[in-house]
Amino acid sequence: MSGAADGSLDPADWNAFRALAHRVVDDMVDRLEHRRDEPVWRPLPDDVRTSFDGPLPRTGIGAEAAYAEVLARVVPYSMGNDHARFWGWYMGAGHPVGNLADLVASVLNPNMGGGDHAPVLVEQQVVRWCAEAVGYPTDASGLLVSGASEANLIGLAVARSAVLGPTVRSDGLAGTGRVAVYASAEVHSCHRKSCEVLGLGEAALRLVPVHDDYTLDVDALAEAVAADRAAGIRPLAVVATAGTINTGAVDDLDAVADLAAREGLWLHVDGAIGGFLGLSGRADLVRGLARADSLALDLHKWMQAPIDVGLVLVRDEAAHRATFSVVPAYLRHATRGLAAGDVWFNEYGIDLTRGFRALKVWMALLALGADAHGAVMDRTTALAHTLADRVDAHPDLERMAPVGCDIVCLRYRPDGRADLDDEELDAVNRELVLLVQESGVAIVTETTLRGRLAVRVAIGNHRSVPDDVDLFVATLERLGPEAVRTVAPAAPSPSAAPTPAPGATPR
Structure with missing residues (x-):
C-alpha cells in the first residue's frame, strides 16, 4: 500500500487502507476482549530485542507489512497494563471508549495551544468537569498535561512566581535568598525534580517525617517551618499528598491547609492517585482538598484514561497565566477568525503545541458517567x-x-x-x-x-x-x-546426617 500519486502521504488506494483500518480495530478489540487469557507480560526474546537495531528505512514496505511488524514485534511484548492483573507502579488500564477517542483525536490532529475551534471548548469543559468532580472551584484555571509530574511542576512554578514576585521571570532567583518547599518523606520523586528544574535546588525540598500510617506529621511540619524562618530561610510552599506513591496514604489535608494559612504558605496538593476520591464512597478522606492554591491530578491512573493525560488546577487564574504567558506577534489573539478564542492554553504551561488529550476524558465522562x-x-x-x-x-x-x-x-x-x-x-x-x-x-x-x-x-x-x-x-x-x-537455601539439618550401619567402623 504505497503513497498517493500526488506525492502526499495518503494511501493510493483508500479502500485497501479502509480494510486495513477495520482489521486493526478488530484486532485491538479482540485483544481487549481476550486479554485476561494471556500472560500479563512476556520477557522480550533476544531475536525480537535485536530486531530493533536495524538502520533507518529509506524505502517503505507499505502499511500492511508495517502493521504485520507491529503484530509480531510490539503487541505481544508491550508493558501489560491493559491486563486485569497489572498492579505495578500506579497506572490505569485504559478503556475502549478512550481508545476510540484517541483514534478520533489523532485523525483531527488539532493544536490545542489555542484558537477558536471546538476542541478547545472540549478541554475547557473537561477542566470544569474535573474541578467539579474533586470539589474544587469550577472557575479555577486548569490545563491538561502529560501527567501529574508535569502538573506538579506547573503548580510549584505558579507558587514560585506568586510568592517571590514577577521578577523571577525577568531576573531569575538572584536576590531572592534561600527558600524551602515542605512535603512528606513519602512524597513522589517528581517534586525533587520540580525543585531542581525551577532553580530552587534539591536542598530546598524539606522532607518532613510521617506518622505510623505514613501520613504527614503536621506538628513536625510546623517545627520545620519555624526552624527555617529562624535560620533566615523563606518558607515558600507546602505539598500535601492525597495518595502517596508507596502506600496510598492521604495526608490530613484540612490540618495542612490550616497550617499553610497560618504561615502564609502556598498549598499545593498532589492528588495524582487519590485526588478523585470525591467521586467514591470515601470522599471524607480528601476533605480540605478544595482549600489548595493548586492541585495536580492524574486521569490515566484511577480514572483509567489511556496514557497520557493529567491536569493542573490553580485557584488564581491571573497568577497561573502570569507565570507562563508569552504572546509573540505571530500568536497575537484576534476577535474573529481562527485566532480568536477566550482561552489560549499555551499561556498556562510549557507547551506551545499541545495534543487533543481532552477528547478521551470528555468522551468517557459522556459515555460512562462520573459515577x-x-x-x-x-x-x-x-x-x-x-x-x-x-x-x-x-x-x-x-x-x-x-x-x-x-x-x-x-x-x-x-x-x-x-x-x-x-x-x-x-x-x-x-x-x-x-x-x-x-x-x-x-x-x-x-x-x-x-x-x-x-x-x-x-x-x-x-x-x-x-x-x-x-x-x-x-x-x-x-x-x-x-x-x-x-x-537462601536451608542448611542441612544435623539430624539428617546418615547413621552408620551396625558394626561399621566410622571413618
Whole structure:
C-alpha cells in the first residue's frame, strides 16, 4: 500500500487502507476482549530485542507489512497494563471508549495551544468537569498535561512566581535568598525534580517525617517551618499528598491547609492517585482538598484514561497565566477568525503545541458517567482490602503498612524459616517480585518502607475481580518457596546426617 500519486502521504488506494483500518480495530478489540487469557507480560526474546537495531528505512514496505511488524514485534511484548492483573507502579488500564477517542483525536490532529475551534471548548469543559468532580472551584484555571509530574511542576512554578514576585521571570532567583518547599518523606520523586528544574535546588525540598500510617506529621511540619524562618530561610510552599506513591496514604489535608494559612504558605496538593476520591464512597478522606492554591491530578491512573493525560488546577487564574504567558506577534489573539478564542492554553504551561488529550476524558465522562468511575474506585479499594485480609490471615505473609487508597504492601516471610534475617528477607522478596512478573500471572513491584523491602500491589485496575486476588495469593504460595531456595537455601539439618550401619567402623 504505497503513497498517493500526488506525492502526499495518503494511501493510493483508500479502500485497501479502509480494510486495513477495520482489521486493526478488530484486532485491538479482540485483544481487549481476550486479554485476561494471556500472560500479563512476556520477557522480550533476544531475536525480537535485536530486531530493533536495524538502520533507518529509506524505502517503505507499505502499511500492511508495517502493521504485520507491529503484530509480531510490539503487541505481544508491550508493558501489560491493559491486563486485569497489572498492579505495578500506579497506572490505569485504559478503556475502549478512550481508545476510540484517541483514534478520533489523532485523525483531527488539532493544536490545542489555542484558537477558536471546538476542541478547545472540549478541554475547557473537561477542566470544569474535573474541578467539579474533586470539589474544587469550577472557575479555577486548569490545563491538561502529560501527567501529574508535569502538573506538579506547573503548580510549584505558579507558587514560585506568586510568592517571590514577577521578577523571577525577568531576573531569575538572584536576590531572592534561600527558600524551602515542605512535603512528606513519602512524597513522589517528581517534586525533587520540580525543585531542581525551577532553580530552587534539591536542598530546598524539606522532607518532613510521617506518622505510623505514613501520613504527614503536621506538628513536625510546623517545627520545620519555624526552624527555617529562624535560620533566615523563606518558607515558600507546602505539598500535601492525597495518595502517596508507596502506600496510598492521604495526608490530613484540612490540618495542612490550616497550617499553610497560618504561615502564609502556598498549598499545593498532589492528588495524582487519590485526588478523585470525591467521586467514591470515601470522599471524607480528601476533605480540605478544595482549600489548595493548586492541585495536580492524574486521569490515566484511577480514572483509567489511556496514557497520557493529567491536569493542573490553580485557584488564581491571573497568577497561573502570569507565570507562563508569552504572546509573540505571530500568536497575537484576534476577535474573529481562527485566532480568536477566550482561552489560549499555551499561556498556562510549557507547551506551545499541545495534543487533543481532552477528547478521551470528555468522551468517557459522556459515555460512562462520573459515577461509574467512582464505582471503580470503590470496587478496587474493596479488592485491596480483600488482599490485605488474606495477607493478615496467612502464616507466610505479613502486611507492611495500612491499606491507603487501593495499595497493599506485603512481605513474604516463610513461617518455617526463622533463621532468615531482614537482609535475606529483602533478597527473597525482591526475587519473588521477579518470579511473579516472569510467571505472567501478575505485575507487582517493590518498594522500601522504613528500610525494609516490600512487595507493592497497587490494585487501581478497573478490570480486576476477586478471582484475580485468589490467583495472586496462590501464586505467592507457589513461588515463595522457590524464591527462598534461590536466595537462601536451608542448611542441612544435623539430624539428617546418615547413621552408620551396625558394626561399621566410622571413618
